[in-house]
Amino acid sequence: MWIGSYTAGxxxxxxxxxxxSRSGTLSREPLQVVKTENPSWLAFSPDRKYLFAVNENGxxxxxxxxxxxxxxxxxxxxxxxxxxxxxxxxxxxxxxxxSHDGTHLFVSNYSVAADPGxxxxxxxxxxxxxxxxxxxxxxxxxxxxxxxxxxxxxVHSAVExxxxxxxxxxxxxxxRIYVYRYDPAAHPEHPLSANEAQPFVxxxxxxxxxxxxxxxxxxxxxxxxxxxxxxxxxxxxxxKLTPKQxxxxxxxxxxxxxxxxxxxxxxxxxxxxxxNRGTANELVVLRIDPDDGRLSVVxxxxxxxxxxxxxxFDPSGRFILVANQNSNAIVVMERxxxxxxxxxxxxSLPFPSPSDLKFASSP
Numbered sequence: 001m002w003i004g005s006y007t008a009g010x011x012x013x014x015x016x017x018x019x020x021s022r023s024g025t026l027s028r029e030p031l032q033v034v035k036t037e038n039p040s041w042l043a044f045s046p047d048r049k050y051l052f053a054v055n056e057n058g059x060x061x062x063x064x065x066x067x068x069x070x071x072x073x074x075x076x077x078x079x080x081x082x083x084x085x086x087x088x089x090x091x092x093x094x095x096x097x098x099s100h101d102g103t104h105l106f107v108s109n110y111s112v113a114a115d116p117g118x119x120x121x122x123x124x125x126x127x128x129x130x131x132x133x134x135x136x137x138x139x140x141x142x143x144x145x146x147x148x149x150x151x152x153x154x155v156h157s158a159v160e161x162x163x164x165x166x167x168x169x170x171x172x173x174x175x176r177i178y179v180y181r182y183d184p185a186a187h188p189e190h191p192l193s194a195n196e197a198q199p200f201v202x203x204x205x206x207x208x209x210x211x212x213x214x215x216x217x218x219x220x221x222x223x224x225x226x227x228x229x230x231x232x233x234x235x236x237x238x239x240k241l242t243p244k245q246x247x248x249x250x251x252x253x254x255x256x257x258x259x260x261x262x263x264x265x266x267x268x269x270x271x272x273x274x275x276n277r278g279t280a281n282e283l284v285v286l287r288i289d290p291d292d293g294r295l296s297v298v299x300x301x302x303x304x305x306x307x308x309x310x311x312x313f314d315p316s317g318r319f320i321l322v323a324n325q326n327s328n329a330i331v332v333m334e335r336x337x338x339x340x341x342x343x344x345x346x347x348s349l350p351f352p353s354p355s356d357l358k359f360a361s362s363p
Contacts, residue, residue, distance in 0.1 A: 001026065001312075002080075003323070003330070004039040004053060004356035008061065011352040014039045014053060014071075016078045019359070021316040024332050024346035031078045034071070037063045040355040041095050046102045048360070049073055050129035051080060058091035059113060066093045068107055068123060070131045075360045086131045090119045095157040095211075098125075100164035103184060104191060105131070108155040108169070117142065117152030120169045120178070122192060136190045143175040145205035146227065150175065156210045156226075162218035166239040167192060170209040172226060177201040177209055179239060198240045204228065211262060216269030220293030224274055229258020231274055231286065233295055247295045249276040249284045256280055262310045267317040271298065271340035275308040275322070283308065283322060283333070285340045301342040304331050312357040319346070323354035330354050 001019050005011040013036040018027040038061070039053040055067035066088035071080040090109025097106050104122055111118040122136040140153040154173035160166065160182065169178040178200045184191040203209055208227030214236065215222065221241055223232045233245035250258045257278030265272055265288070272286045272295060285298040305324030312321050313335070320342055322331045330351045334343035 001321075001360070002042055002051065002358045003351065003354055004042045004358075005351070006040060006056070006325070006353035006355055007038050009352050013037070014042070014080065015351075016080070018078070019314055021314050021318065024314075024319045024334060026321075026330065026332065026347060026349050028349070032080065034080050034082070036069055037061070037067075039069070042356050042358045043096050043098050043105075044073075044358065045098055045125070045129065046100065048075070050083070051358070052096055052098065052105060052131075054088070054093040054096050054107060055085070056092050056094055056110075058111070066090050066109055068093065068096065068105065068131060070125070070129050072129060073360075078360070083129050084131055086123060086133055089121055089134045089137060090116070097157070097159050099182065099184075100160055101184070106158040106160075106167055106169075108158050110154050110156060110172075111152070114152040118155040118171065118173060119153070120155045120158050122190075136192055138169070138178070138180070138192060140169075140171045140174045140176065140178055142173045143205060145175060146208075149173070149208065149227065150206070157212060159212055161236070161239065162214050166195060168212055168221075168241070170212050170223065172208040172210060175203045175205055175207055175209065177203065177212065177223070177241065179241070181239070195239050201234075201241050201243075203232070210260060213263055213265060215288060215293050216265060222263055222265075222272055222295070224260035224263050226260050229260050229276060229278070229280075231260065231263060231272070231295060233293060235293070245294050247286065247297065249274055249282070250280050251300060254280065261308065264311070264313070266340065267313055268337065273311065273320070275303070275311060277307050277309070281306055281308060283311065283320065283342055285342065287340065298339070299341045301333065304345060304348060305329050309354070310356045312359065315359055315361050321357050323357055325353055325355055328352050328354075330357070
């Protein structure tokens with residue numbers, strides 16, 4: 001497993017660890033440490049020969065320039081070899097995804113500062129995994145609903161539709177999902193263009209969209225609304241999202257702070273899992289209705305730490321690994337495939353500022 005992290009403290013970059021799916025434990029010592037600044041999000045190429053990392057740099061950090069780095073993967077040895085890096089042309093790139101054809105990266109420059117604000121950029125990828133300079137930049141309009149966090153756009157993620165024809169950009173500062181057509185054959189230099197049928201999806205003021213995933217059959221999409229602490233459900237067809245449900249992650253009567261963050265569909269497609277940060281610090285299990293994709297809360301589980309930024313399922317689907325960024329640990333929980341519920345904690349591995357977790361093979 002590859003672990004991305006923030007490097008303002010003792011972490012040095014990307015760490016490679018072995019994971020034992022029998023005992024549910026990570027190796028205490030890394031197989032490799034790849035020194036690089038703030039590799040906070042990792043993504044594989046479709047053939048898994050290459051790993052790409054954002055370098056979430058910005059003002060006030062050791063490296064003030066946002067970057068993206070490409071690595072060649074040796075899964076047999078569990079090692080990475082750097083190919084090259086390029087500038088992201090923005091501050092604090094927090095997320096990237098890879099096009100289905102492996103030819104482009106969609107990089108989200110979050111940009112903590114209001115000026116210049118966040119952007120979505122497109123980076124071409126050569127057949128050998130080498131990154132080319134940014135070829136396209138998309139800017140958005142802030143909602144200004146929140147006096148501090150929404151005075152400028154803050155693109156938090158961008159993902160492709162299941163058919164690869166559209167890209168959906170979640171802008172926390174704009175309270176919108178921006179919808180783009182992806183057509184590299186017609187427009188090699190500028191493959192993204194606004195979807196005329198639905199250029200954006202308007203969300204509740206101050207809700208703060210963060211991450212989006214599609215359901216198992218591609219007919220629904222699920223979105224964490226970070227500032228609202230909820231998951232929104234949409235019907236999806238032909239590049240259009242239609243809102244149908246909004247589910248609060250915190251229990252009824254909760255008086256603390258909710259900050260919805262990561263979300264992923266279980267390997268069997270029956271459940272959606274989401275992390276709620278703030279003062280909740282929970283992993284929430286939601287059942288996906290097989291008929292209409294609506295969600296119902298199954299259970300909530302303490303992550304035994306603070307700021308669960310990301311999580312993943314191990315290849316067997318029997319364990320959930322949570323990156324607790326602020327309490328500096330990776331927590332491993334058992335998972336019941338039948339009920340979806342998380343069980344006992346098999347390990348809490350001390351780790352400085354973990355931010356993303358990616359396995360060599362998918363569940």
